[in-house]
Amino acid sequence: MPFLRNRNLIIILMFGSIIALVVHFAIIAAYGFRDQLPVSATKITDRYCVPMFHQNWKLFAPDLPKYDVQLAYRYNRNQSWSGWSDITESCGFSRFSKMETIEQGFNTQLAWQVVNNYYARDGRAQFDRMVQSPAYANSLFYVLKMHQLNVDSIKPDSVQIKLKFVFTPPPDQAHSIQSSELEFPVYAPI
Amino acid sequence: MNFSEKIYQNLCTQVNHTGALKIFTALVYLWFPINILLLYDVKDLLWGIDNVFYRHGHTDGFIENFFYQLVYDATRFRFIFFTHLIAALLSVIQRKWSFIPRIITWSTAWILFYAAIEAFNSGMMIMISLALYASVIHPGATHPIRILWTNLARYACIIQISLVYFTAAIYKLSGEQWLAGDAFYYTVHIRHFASDFWISEKMLSQSWILAAITWAGLLYQLIFPVMVWVKRGRTLFLIAGIFFHLFIGLFLHLWDFASAMIFCYAIFMHEKTAERILRLIPRKR
Numbered sequence: 001m002p003f004l005r006n007r008n009l010i011i012i013l014m015f016g017s018i019i020a021l022v023v024h025f026a027i028i029a030a031y032g033f034r035d036q037l038p039v040s041a042t043k044i045t046d047r048y049c050v051p052m053f054h055q056n057w058k059l060f061a062p063d064l065p066k067y068d069v070q071l072a073y074r075y076n077r078n079q080s081w082s083g084w085s086d087i088t089e090s091c092g093f094s095r096f097s098k099m100e101t102i103e104q105g106f107n108t109q110l111a112w113q114v115v116n117n118y119y120a121r122d123g124r125a126q127f128d129r130m131v132q133s134p135a136y137a138n139s140l141f142y143v144l145k146m147h148q149l150n151v152d153s154i155k156p157d158s159v160q161i162k163l164k165f166v167f168t169p170p171p172d173q174a175h176s177i178q179s180s181e182l183e184f185p186v187y188a189p190i
Numbered sequence: 191m192n193f194s195e196k197i198y199q200n201l202c203t204q205v206n207h208t209g210a211l212k213i214f215t216a217l218v219y220l221w222f223p224i225n226i227l228l229l230y231d232v233k234d235l236l237w238g239i240d241n242v243f244y245r246h247g248h249t250d251g252f253i254e255n256f257f258y259q260l261v262y263d264a265t266r267f268r269f270i271f272f273t274h275l276i277a278a279l280l281s282v283i284q285r286k287w288s289f290i291p292r293i294i295t296w297s298t299a300w301i302l303f304y305a306a307i308e309a310f311n312s313g314m315m316i317m318i319s320l321a322l323y324a325s326v327i328h329p330g331a332t333h334p335i336r337i338l339w340t341n342l343a344r345y346a347c348i349i350q351i352s353l354v355y356f357t358a359a360i361y362k363l364s365g366e367q368w369l370a371g372d373a374f375y376y377t378v379h380i381r382h383f384a385s386d387f388w389i390s391e392k393m394l395s396q397s398w399i400l401a402a403i404t405w406a407g408l409l410y411q412l413i414f415p416v417m418v419w420v421k422r423g424r425t426l427f428l429i430a431g432i433f434f435h436l437f438i439g440l441f442l443h444l445w446d447f448a449s450a451m452i453f454c455y456a457i458f459m460h461e462k463t464a465e466r467i468l469r470l471i472p473r474k475r
């Protein structure tokens with residue numbers, strides 16, 4: 001195509017491409033810091049970046065959780081409860097496996113629910129907000145599916161999950177490790 | 191020479207760093223088949239009919255429906271999975287029509303990513319971003335427009351890699367643990383990441399080692415966007431970066447992220463080194 005050899009046209013295209021690249025990276029950079037932007041700005045950056053240019057470069061920032069959290073479960077069949085076991089490890093996956101990465105993703109979401117939506121009323125722990133959250137649905141679905149595929153294909157009568165926290169002591173008290181567990185209400189799959 | 195002529199000469203007359211670009215593009219697209227084959231054993235759990243994800247649905251729209259299609263319909267998984275694998279393999283070696291498999295690699299990578307988002311870390315995201323820019327790279331280009339896009343794509347890749355480190359460093363500076371030198375200490379207490387070696391009595395009593403690792407990591411990320419533009423000392427800096435990422439792979443078990451970042455560094459390779467490496471590859475006579 002001879003017109004594509006036209007020098008002036010190429011120069012116009014060159015400056016157009018440079019401007020497009022600058023604008024692209026300006027929006028991408030703003031999207032990277034979307035937590036700090038006003039909603040009016042995130043509307044624009046989200047519209048441009050999701051789904052084709054999505055990025056998240058926090059990489060262990062700003063701070064790491066001061067605990068290790070694992071997801072355990074038990075199930076009931078024929079009116080008999082199993083013992084508690086770590087869902088991913090009991091299905092034969094190591095703690096460095098991709099399935100553990102997935103479990104950790106759910107644990108992070110569920111731990112956020114514990115921090116923000118776990119409360120007490122009349123001296124009793126309230127789970128209503130947490131069990132309505134997508135985080136709980138994700139974890140429960142993961143547990144049921146992993147159980148079905150790796151432990152027993154017959155659906156259990158009911159299932160219960162719990163989060164096991166091991167709190168990291170401050171660096172100057174490295175040996176005083178504390179742990180805590182939070183059992184969620186029993187769930188009966190339909 | 192006026193301003194626009196200078197830029198024209200720099201961007202449109204010849205492809206810069208052809209050797210490094212050949213190695214870089216090959217490594218970017220090679221990363222995808224390696225990554226996908228490492229997930230082969232669990233592919234059905236990630237994307238199959240019996241996958242482990244509770245599907246909430248996503249925003250509707252023409253583009254969204256394309257990129258979120260595996261979220262809606264897991265029956266397409268094998269087609270998408272193997273198309274991605276074949277397209278990525280076809281993208282490794284530079285050909286005139288490489289743009290087509292490269293764009294397919296990029297789009298199918300997004301589809302697989304969104305359908306199993308909890309399974310992936312920043313390694314997948316940086317490689318998908320680079321796969322888009324690298325799709326227009328053609329080191330043997332002779333047409334001014336293809337030369338322009340190849341050179342601009344190289345800059346885009348460098349900016350994208352720098353943006354990863356810059357964003358991460360700024361977020362780290364906004365927290366407490368990184369500046370206090372405690373971030374690596376807290377990382378090694380998360381069982382998913384760390385080997386028992388790091389929480390042994392011996393290591394925990396040497397807290398300065400953990401603090402030094404934290405600060406070295408922070409410093410590296412902070413100065414990366416500047417150092418990659420400075421010719422003097424850049425090679426040594428990037429070699430240190432390779433060790434930094436090998437460390438992440440070896441001790442934090444994040445091999446997908448570590449290998450992605452190490453592969454990215456090929457774009458900064460000295461041209462003579464790149465040519466020496468390319469000479470080792472047997473060619474057709």
